[in-house]
Amino acid sequence: MRDPGPSSSGDVPTVLVRDREGRDLLCFLEQLIPLDGEDYALLTPVDTPVSLFRLSDGDSPEPITTVASSEPILSVADVVLQEHDLTLVRSAVTLTVSGELDEPDPDELEDDEDDEDDEEMETYELLVSFMVDQQEYGLYIPLDPFFVVARMVDGQAELVEGEDFDRIQPRIEAEIEEREWPE
Structure with missing residues (x-):
């Protein structure tokens, strides 16, 4: 419609x-x-698009491109986001987050050198990270x-x-x- x-x-x-x-x-x-x-x-x-990544110590974050909407990872992400008054939406095309998000501070983004060798991560900002079965995951907001x-x-x-x-x-x-x- x-x-x-x-x-x-x-x-x-x-x-x-x-x-x-x-x-x-x-x-x-x-x-x-x-x-x-x-x-x-x-x-x-309308809502904020997010991307799911698998995080590992010392390794570059690995994008997860396909995930079933019933996946346990998303259930945990739901709970973590609710703590921030946000809601994970299993939308067409991409996952999205609805709710009031703080706008990223451009100065903070430029000063963040933690991911300096990972060019892909320079186009994303970490929204939340969480653990599922002893594996860390993160939801990232694309900056582009x-x-x-x-x-x-x-x-x-x-x-x-x-x-x-x-x-x-x-x-x-x-x-x-x-x-x-x-x-």
């Missing part, structure tokens, strides 16, 4: 996108991009914008995934760059 326009608070319109497994993700509609007679939406999640691409069909947002995403992503990026830097 999509709001017909700005919400009652005067904010950016929102769009509900659903993945193949029936999970939803409420997003802000950032831009509509027409390509090949279809409208593609560039979206950002997290975008979702959907195809708009009859006012509904259909998630663009897999090969479709690989095919359309470079064209959407080119269109956005052209809009930002017109000749």
Whole structure:
């Protein structure tokens, strides 16, 4: 479902996108991009996207890209987040956290040299860490914008995934760059 326009608070319109497994993700509609007679939406999640990592002493954090929504790790993460008045949401596309998060202090991010040899971690900020079966895990917030691409069909947002995403992503990026830097 999509709001017909700005919400009652005067904010950016929102769009509900659903993945193949029936999970939803409420997003802000950032831009509509027409390509090949279809409208593609560039979206950002309303809630804060997070990534799950396995942590080991001395090793670089290892991203966990697939996790079942019933996974015990997520149940423990739920409890830890509740202690901070936050809620883990098993959304389409990514895990998200709802609730009031403190904005990261840019000065703190620049001064944090703990992960200096791990370039990937420079793009994430640790939200919480926790133990499950004597293994440490962490939920990290991406510092770069997290975008979702959907195809708009009859006012509904259909998630663009897999090969479709690989095919359309470079064209959407080119269109956005052209809009930002017109000749």
